[in-house]
């Protein structure tokens with residue numbers, strides 16, 4: 001089974017960025033623990049701050065991977081184009097958020113991703129990614 005974890009803008013700063021909200025672990029360190037835990041799965045990881053690169057990656061894996069775990073960061077709340085890309089591919093996508101976006105500012109309650117995904121997991125810290133992977137098993 002092939003699963004891609006796809007992180008959007010500012011998530012390269014995990015560990016340093018607003019640690020009260022997003023924690024103090026880097027994603028690279030967390031990814032290593034996921035690789036250990038899900039040793040039978042072929043896990044891939046890609047991060048970009050650029051909307052078009054996220055779309056290109058969805059197109060690249062969208063007909064040959066078994067799942068995508070997508071944290072589109074702030075693009076979640078703005079990107080019609082990422083929403084359309086998810087609609088256009090066959091691979092199921094799970095939307096994840098580290099924080100509980102529904103307990104934060106109103107603009108974070110809107111998602112252009114959610115109508116096009118299999119499910120949404122938010123608010124469990126980095127564990128949100130773990131739960132999303134488990135949903136594909």
Ligand code: DQA
Nearest residue numbers: 010071073074097098099108
């Ligand atoms: C986030 C929530 C978004 O609102 C925010 O813009 C992020 C991170 C999260 O994982 O909690 O960059 O997607």
